[in-house]
Amino acid sequence: MAERIAGPEIERLIQLLARLPGLGPRSARRAALHLIRKREELLGPLADALQLARERIITCSVCGNVDSCDPCMVCRDERRDGKLLVIVETVADLWALERAKAISARYHVLGGTLSPLDGIGPKDLNLARLPDRVVAEGVEEVILAVNATVDGQTTAHFVTELLGHLPVRITRLAHGVPVGGELDYLDEGTLAAAIRSRMDF
Amino acid sequence: MAERIAGPEIERLIQLLARLPGLGPRSARRAALHLIRKREELLGPLADALQLARERIITCSVCGNVDSCDPCMVCRDERRDGKLLVIVETVADLWALERAKAISARYHVLGGTLSPLDGIGPKDLNLARLPDRVVAEGVEEVILAVNATVDGQTTAHFVTELLGHLPVRITRLAHGVPVGGELDYLDEGTLAAAIRSRMDF
Numbered sequence: 001m002a003e004r005i006a007g008p009e010i011e012r013l014i015q016l017l018a019r020l021p022g023l024g025p026r027s028a029r030r031a032a033l034h035l036i037r038k039r040e041e042l043l044g045p046l047a048d049a050l051q052l053a054r055e056r057i058i059t060c061s062v063c064g065n066v067d068s069c070d071p072c073m074v075c076r077d078e079r080r081d082g083k084l085l086v087i088v089e090t091v092a093d094l095w096a097l098e099r100a101k102a103i104s105a106r107y108h109v110l111g112g113t114l115s116p117l118d119g120i121g122p123k124d125l126n127l128a129r130l131p132d133r134v135v136a137e138g139v140e141e142v143i144l145a146v147n148a149t150v151d152g153q154t155t156a157h158f159v160t161e162l163l164g165h166l167p168v169r170i171t172r173l174a175h176g177v178p179v180g181g182e183l184d185y186l187d188e189g190t191l192a193a194a195i196r197s198r199m200d201f
Numbered sequence: 202m203a204e205r206i207a208g209p210e211i212e213r214l215i216q217l218l219a220r221l222p223g224l225g226p227r228s229a230r231r232a233a234l235h236l237i238r239k240r241e242e243l244l245g246p247l248a249d250a251l252q253l254a255r256e257r258i259i260t261c262s263v264c265g266n267v268d269s270c271d272p273c274m275v276c277r278d279e280r281r282d283g284k285l286l287v288i289v290e291t292v293a294d295l296w297a298l299e300r301a302k303a304i305s306a307r308y309h310v311l312g313g314t315l316s317p318l319d320g321i322g323p324k325d326l327n328l329a330r331l332p333d334r335v336v337a338e339g340v341e342e343v344i345l346a347v348n349a350t351v352d353g354q355t356t357a358h359f360v361t362e363l364l365g366h367l368p369v370r371i372t373r374l375a376h377g378v379p380v381g382g383e384l385d386y387l388d389e390g391t392l393a394a395a396i397r398s399r400m401d402f
């Protein structure tokens with residue numbers, strides 16, 4: 001924006017909004033104006049919600065999830081099967097599995113993937129406490145729910161070695177045709193995996 | 202999200218973020234996690250910026266712009282040509298013209314367009330003070346910088362009648378080929394307007 005259009009308060013708000021994923025400079029301006037227009041219904045409540053999040057949201061010391069209590073609600077939930085531990089890269093992945101109601105298990109959030117090129121090694125991930133956790137909680141199966149990317153698979157192999165000496169079954173997510181997906185649009189790797197892992201009908 | 206994944210603080214934050222233009226439920230979740238991850242650099246500053254905006258941002262009683270002072274910085278700017286008054290629909294349009302450094306004039310923000318179908322009449326727009334303002338400020342030219350839509354043009358005609366009795370020149374933005382635009386992609390209306398308003402080369 002040119003100088004002296006609007007006050008520094010609006011400028012600053014736009015700059016910060018533009019740093020949210022999914023918002024560029026243009027949509028950040030639109031969002032700022034929308035907020036100013038909806039001062040009572042949206043701007044105020046959002047300011048309060050952010051303030052509350054700043055004060056209360058913490059990282060769960062057990063699993064790495066984010067919540068307002070530690071351990072988090074997922075770790076506290078007695079109805080979950082404590083023998084199943086799902087390893088995910090991020091909290092977003094944990095949420096995705098929970099939304100899908102895919103499994104009633106506990107989670108371990110790595111906080112990323114091993115990525116030598118980006119200088120991300122084992123010490124940068126939530127890995128140090130994992131073997132102890134598996135032993136202490138009597139986990140029987142560790143499910144590697146990492147992304148099917150090079151970094152994800154590298155990380156999966158590292159976790160497998162890290163837990164290799166423990167009497168625990170290690171599994172990974174199935175590869176195959178996404179439900180609702182069309183073969184014509186799938187890559188060769190996925191199609192080959194779907195054929196290899198074909199099942200009786 | 203399913204029940205008991207994350208605390209109510211995160212849920213509330215996601216719900217509010219999803220109400221920003223340009224963010225849906227999925228990107229709101231991503232934005233919330235991004236904010237939580239960048240607590241010091243982004244979440245805190247954004248909470249402060251919103252709080253400041255809530256306290257300070259007001260609507261300019263002269264032109265309808267938003268700023269932290271009244272009259273706003275645009276209205277206070279003595280270097281602008283007070284004889285030119287640009288009528289815009291929204292503050293976003295005012296900002297767009299300022300970013301383009303298109304003109305050094307004052308503005309009058311209507312706050313929308315006349316839209317009988319949506320029940321928006323003259324009383325819902327910032328129109329009542331416009332004739333007095335034109336007289337009091339000695340405006341010589343009113344530039345209708347409204348959108349080239351049906352509602353925008355309806356509004357332009359209404360403003361023209363509203364100011365018809367005043368000794369003021371009323372102009373509108375030129376229609377034509379957008380700079381950088383390709384003829385092949387333009388609609389017939391724009392091409393016809395560009396031909397009609399052709400200029401010596």
